[in-house]
Amino acid sequence: MSGYVKPWNMANEGRGEAMATDEMTLERLAEIAGAYGASPDLWPAGERQAAQSLLARSAEARALVQEAGELDSLLAMAPAADAPSPELLSRIMAARPRAATGRILSHQARRASLWQSIARIVWPYGSAAFPAGALAASIMLGIGFGAALPSGVTAEGLSSLGLAPVQSASASTGTAGEQLVSFALAENEYPEDWKK
Amino acid sequence: MIDASDDELVARVALGDEAACRLLVDRHLTRMLALARRMLGSHADAEEVAQEVFLRVWTHASRWEPGRAQFSTWLHRVATNLCLDRLRRHTTDDIDSIPEPQSDGPTPLEELERQDLARRVDLALQGLPARQRAAVTLTHYQGLSNIEAAEILNVSVEAVESLLGRARRQLRVALATERDEWLRKTVEYGQ
Structure with missing residues (x-):
């Protein structure tokens, strides 16, 4: 192999698709077959023609490629993959994108986001579910008591029912309904918000 | 649809077209499974990788840019990287885990x-x-x-x-x- 000159520059793309060369040596063919095997289809496109030309005129080149072909034959004996299982196909298809569902979800997400924004403005202390629930319960309680009590019940009358009247601004103003609503609201966890 | 390119199918997948999804799976699943099986030596692991490959296709379909890369090359890249990640996590190859031929x-x-x-x-x-x-x-x-x-x-x-x-x-x-x-x-x- 004396006097061997590499037919390509290591830095160029001579092994790729773009550049073809007519030069080929046994040493380079040994490298190609040693890396890509005996099938010219797998050889670098840019050197394939030159390698096949050398193969046609050199018994030594053919011996090199035949040796690579023996390893190829062994590699071809490796077990092939089984066919995809029906379960795998089902799992993949079950996870596929669904346009309609996606639109509904994004619409719902936008609506939820709008309500959440409003709730955050009204109640910036975390989840708005608690004060909203407490408010609703208070109102219902007030309405319930209001309906159950006879008209004309005053703050004094509440004492006889075991309910301590609340000292609030609305307590001094008049009707039993107002007093009860005030009482109910004053039971809130944050009474300072309601006593102002 | 059978003649549609991979790029066209991916665009339809992004719109939720079931037939396009199925065609894309039919075209590429077997090759992805074969790649993963050769890399991992286990059919069960290969199925997990193949599934993950297609989940990524479903997830990224709307962002796929036709012409920027060949779809099958991208699939091979995803599958290869998933296999390399798995092999990295299990650095010692358990030869005994390779099943005997049935x-x-x-x-x-x-x-x-x-x-x-x-x-x-x-x-x-x-x-x-x-x-x-x-x-x-x-x-x-x-x-x-x-x-x-x-x-x-x-x-x-x-x-x-x-x-x-x-x-x-x-x-x-x-x-x-x-x-x-x-x-x-x-x-x-x-x-």
Whole structure:
């Protein structure tokens, strides 16, 4: 192999698709077959023609490629993959994108986001579910008591029912309904918000 | 639709077109499964990787840019990286985990020998370092060019050739006995 000159520059793309060369040596063919095997289809496109030309005129080149072909034959004996299982196909298809569902979800997400924004403005202390629930319960309680009590019940009358009247601004103003609503609201966890 | 390109199918997948999803799976699942099976040596692991590959297709379909890359090359890249990640997490290859070939009922001697040889070739492949195994799988088994393999492995074409050369040298040593057996059988059975 004396006097061997590499037919390509290591830095160029001579092994790729773009550049073809007519030069080929046994040493380079040994490298190609040693890396890509005996099938010219797998050889670098840019050197394939030159390698096949050398193969046609050199018994030594053919011996090199035949040796690579023996390893190829062994590699071809490796077990092939089984066919995809029906379960795998089902799992993949079950996870596929669904346009309609996606639109509904994004619409719902936008609506939820709008309500959440409003709730955050009204109640910036975390989840708005608690004060909203407490408010609703208070109102219902007030309405319930209001309906159950006879008209004309005053703050004094509440004492006889075991309910301590609340000292609030609305307590001094008049009707039993107002007093009860005030009482109910004053039971809130944050009474300072309601006593102002 | 059967003639639609991969790019066209991916665009339809992004819109939730079930037929496009199914066609894309039909086109590529078997090859992804084969790639993962060669890399991991286990059908169950290969199915998990193949599933993950398609979940990523479903997730990223709306952001796919036609013409920027070949879809099948992108798929190979995703599958190869998923396999390399798995191999990185399990650095010691458990040779015993590779299943014995199944044989139902009496099997002719020639078939038993073929199965045994296949298992030993599989063991030799699983004994390769992960990136060498990936290079062999992509070029020898998946039939990709050196340029495509370089793109998938994110290395130069020269680096791919180096990986392949080292891999085949190691395989030649590991399978020296098998090579002699195979040559003998070729003569015996006239294959």
